[in-house]
Every structure is written in C-alpha cells, then in structure tokens.
Amino acid sequence: xxxxxxxxxxxxxxxxxxxxxxxxxxxxxxxxxxxxxxxxxxxxxxxxxxxxxxxxxxxxxxxxxxxxxxxxxxxxxxxxxxxxxxxxxxxxxxxxxxxxxxxxxxxxxx
Amino acid sequence: xxxxxxxxxxxxxxxxxxxxxxxxxxxxxxxxxxxxxxxxxxxxxxxxxxxxxxxxxxxxxxxxxxxxxxxxxxxxxxxxxxxxxxxxxxxxxxxxxxxxxxxxxxxxxxxxxx
Numbered sequence: 001x002x003x004x005x006x007x008x009x010x011x012x013x014x015x016x017x018x019x020x021x022x023x024x025x026x027x028x029x030x031x032x033x034x035x036x037x038x039x040x041x042x043x044x045x046x047x048x049x050x051x052x053x054x055x056x057x058x059x060x061x062x063x064x065x066x067x068x069x070x071x072x073x074x075x076x077x078x079x080x081x082x083x084x085x086x087x088x089x090x091x092x093x094x095x096x097x098x099x100x101x102x103x104x105x106x107x108x109x110x
Numbered sequence: 111x112x113x114x115x116x117x118x119x120x121x122x123x124x125x126x127x128x129x130x131x132x133x134x135x136x137x138x139x140x141x142x143x144x145x146x147x148x149x150x151x152x153x154x155x156x157x158x159x160x161x162x163x164x165x166x167x168x169x170x171x172x173x174x175x176x177x178x179x180x181x182x183x184x185x186x187x188x189x190x191x192x193x194x195x196x197x198x199x200x201x202x203x204x205x206x207x208x209x210x211x212x213x214x215x216x217x218x219x220x221x222x223x224x
Contacts, residue, residue, distance in 0.1 A: 040218075041200075044215075102152050
C-alpha cells in the first residue's frame with residue numbers, strides 16, 4: 001500500500017513563529033487531507049488538497065502531486081495551534097480508506 | 111449542519127467482553143468509515159460502509175465488524191475484547207459518491223480494555 005511520511009516528528013516553537021510541515025507519499029493520490037488533532041482526540045479538517053495551493057487565514061497548504069509531497073504552512077503561530085498535525089492520503093478511490101502519516105507534534109510556547 | 115457524532119465518548123470493558131460503538135454521519139452523507147488510533151500503530155482504517163453495504167475493509171481480524179442502517183447511522187462491534195483493542199475509535203463521514211471525497215471525523219470513542 002501507499003506509504004506516508006511526515007516530518008519533522010516534533011517541533012517546538014515560540015508564539016509568533018512560522019512553521020512548515022512536510023508530507024511525502026509514495027504513489028499518486030486522489031485525495032490528500034491535512035488534519036489537526038485537538039487534545040480531546042478529534043480530527044479537525046484543515047485542507048482537502050490533492051493538488052495545488054489553498055489558504056485559510058494563517059494556514060496554507062501546497063501539494064505538488066508530480067513530486068509526491070505536500071506542505072502545510074502555519075504563520076504567526078499561536079498557542080492554540082499546538083497539537084498533532086496529520087497528513088492522510090487515498091490512492092485507490094477509497095479501497096483502503098485514508099492512509100495516515102505518523103503526524104507532526106507541534107508545541108507552541110508562549 | 112450538525113457534525114459527526116459518536117456515542118459513547120468513553121467506555122471501559124474487560125477482556126472477553128464485547129462492545130458496540132455508534133456513529134451518526136453528517137446529514138446527507140451516505141458513507142461512514144471507521145478508524146482505530148493507538149500509540150503504537152497510529153491511525154488505521156477498519157472498514158467503510160455505503161448504503162448499508164460494507165464497501166471496503168482494512169486489515170483487522172473478524173472480531174471487528176460493523177453495519178450501517180438505512181438512515182446511514184453506523185455501528186461497529188468488537189467481540190472477545192483483548193487488551194490491545196484499547197484505542198481511540200474514530201468514525202468519518204463523507205458523501206461517498208466519488209473518489210475525491212472529503213472525510214469529516216467525529217470526536218471519537220475512547221475504549222479501555224482491562
């Protein structure tokens with residue numbers, strides 16, 4: 001099956017800093033989503049982005065499908081941005097569900 | 111629109127028992143998928159139901175089963191619980207009508223097996 005690697009695994013930043021999270025995947029994808037998992041465990045949708053670039057406030061994402069990677073940018077970080085960020089992909093039209101990376105654990109210090 | 115809801119939110123069971131978890135998708139969504147999250151294995155796909163039929167299945171033993179009702183609500187059942195079944199169980203809903211389908215997740219059910 002498709003492999004998903006996220007980097008870095010852990011990131012500690014000061015409030016106000018910018019960050020870039022990376023997701024590499026091993027095959028072409030129909031679906032790529034970025035999620036933020038809150039402290040209670042819920043996965044919050046950030047972006048649906050199998051290709052191209054999207055922006056939502058301080059967050060933006062870019063997927064370069066031909067090179068099999070996606071980037072999530074967080075600008076002017078706030079403490080509420082802390083948590084685990086997951087990239088998830090679907091290469092087979094849903095046959096294997098979403099395949100998740102291991103996540104990037106982000107800590108924003110005040 | 112109301113989001114995906116899951117009940118119960120927390121559950122404690124003992125080895126050998128069985129458990130049933132419930133998921134109500136976003137109104138109008140016909141696909142419900144289930145995922146297991148553990149510290150060791152991360153997030154893994156269990157199965158997907160669409161229009162009351164299991165459409166896809168992950169690599170889990172037969173003790174894990176599910177069903178979907180005509181109103182798209184879904185239940186998953188785990189029989190003969192093992193300690194390793196302790197996990198956060200998440201369900202996701204989507205329209206289910208295409209390959210490019212955004213998944214929306216519920217808050218999860220945290221199962222502890224003693």
